[in-house]
Amino acid sequence: MLFQNKTGRAGAFAALAVTVALVATGCAATDDGGDGGSGGDSGNLAITFLPKNLGNAYFDTSDKGGEKAIGEFDGTYAEVGPAEASPDAQVSYINTLTQQGVGGIAISANDPKAICDALNEARDAGVKVVTFDSDTNPECRDIFINQATAEGIAKVQVDLIAEQIGDEGEIAILSATANATNQNEWIELMKTELEASHPNIELVDTVYGDDDDQTSFDKTAALLQTHPNLKGIVSPTTVGIAAAARYLQTSEFKGKVALTGLGTPNQMRDYVEDGTVTAFALWNPADLGYLAAYAAKALIEGEITGEEGDSFEAGELGDYEVGEDGVVLLGDPYTFNAENIAEFDF
Numbered sequence: 332m333l334f335q336n337k338t339g340r341a342g343a344f345a346a347l348a349v350t351v352a353l354v355a356t357g358c359a360a361t362d363d364g365g366d367g368g369s370g371g372d373s374g375n376l377a378i379t380f381l382p383k384n385l386g387n388a389y390f391d392t393s394d395k396g397g398e399k400a401i402g403e404f405d406g407t408y409a410e411v412g413p414a415e416a417s418p419d420a421q422v423s424y425i426n427t428l429t430q431q432g433v434g435g436i437a438i439s440a441n442d443p444k445a446i447c448d449a450l451n452e453a454r455d456a457g458v459k460v461v462t463f464d465s466d467t468n469p470e471c472r473d474i475f476i477n478q479a480t481a482e483g484i485a486k487v488q489v490d491l492i493a494e495q496i497g498d499e500g501e502i503a504i505l506s507a508t509a510n511a512t513n514q515n516e517w518i519e520l521m522k523t524e525l526e527a528s529h530p531n532i533e534l535v536d537t538v539y540g541d542d543d544d545q546t547s548f549d550k551t552a553a554l555l556q557t558h559p560n561l562k563g564i565v566s567p568t569t570v571g572i573a574a575a576a577r578y579l580q581t582s583e584f585k586g587k588v589a590l591t592g593l594g595t596p597n598q599m600r601d602y603v604e605d606g607t608v609t610a611f612a613l614w615n616p617a618d619l620g621y622l623a624a625y626a627a628k629a630l631i632e633g634e635i636t637g638e639e640g641d642s643f644e645a646g647e648l649g650d651y652e653v654g655e656d657g658v659v660l661l662g663d664p665y666t667f668n669a670e671n672i673a674e675f676d677f
Contacts (some may be wrong), residue, residue: 371457375434376406396620435627485520500562547574566592
C-alpha cells in the first residue's frame, strides 16, 4: 500500500502561500551538477533536478520547489535536462552527473526502462536517485515521490469530464509522450473507471502531443476534425491541457466541447475565467519537488534507505513514510474551478 505523510498534510494547500514566493523569487540554477564532492558521501548535498524537459511550466514549478528545499538544508541545487521529452534524451545528463559526483539526482522519467542502465551506473557510483512525477522501474532508483495515487488521479479526471458532459457521449484523451509511465497508468485506470461507472461515455481516441505545445495544439484540432460528435477531451498533462484550451478558446467548439485534465492555476486561469474550461485538477508541483529534495537529503545522509517503513522529515510538509516498492505519496489531487482559482498562484 502507499502511505502519505503522517503529519503536516492537513494544511498542505495552506502552504501554497509559501510556494508562491519561491516560484516568483527562485534563483536561476547552475548548469552543472554541483560544486564538488563525490557520490556516496553522506555530506555531499549537491542535488540536481532532471525533469522530462526544460521550458515546461510544470517542471519549472516543481524544480523551484526542490531549489527552495535544498536552500533550507544548505545543499547545492542545479537543474539540467533535454529540450524535448524523448525516451533516451535524459541518458547523457545522467552520465555527466555521475562523472561529476553529485550526491543525488531527482528525475522525472521520460521512459521506465530507457534510462535504467544509466541510473544504476549512477547508483553504483554512490549517487542517490529519487524519481518524482514519472517513475522508472523500481530497481532503477531508490525512492519514487508519487504526486497522488494513480487511482485517485484517474478517477478525478473521469469524474470531472463525466459531470461536464452529462455522463454520456464521446470523449478523447490528449496525453503526453507514448512512453510516459505515469500517463499510461492513468489512462489504463481511466478506461477501467469509465467501463465500471460510466457506461454511456465512449472513449473514441487517445493521441499524444509529446508534451510539446504546438504538437498538442495540432492534435486537438485533428481530434475535433476526426470526431465531429466529440463532447469532451481529457488531457492528463499540463502542456496538453493548456494547448487544447488555447485551441478551443478561439474556435467554434468553445462551450460545446468540454476540456479537463491536469493543469496549473496560472496557465489555466484565463481559460477558466472566460468559460473555456469548467474545472481541472492537479496537486501542488512545488510541493512535489520540495518533497523529492528532502527525500534525496535523507537518502544521502543515510537517514533512510528506501525500505518500506522508513520515515523522514520534509521541512514544512511534515513527516513522511516510505511505502511498498519505495513509494512516498505526496497526497490527493485537488480540483480547481472558477470559484477557487483566484486563491492560487503557481
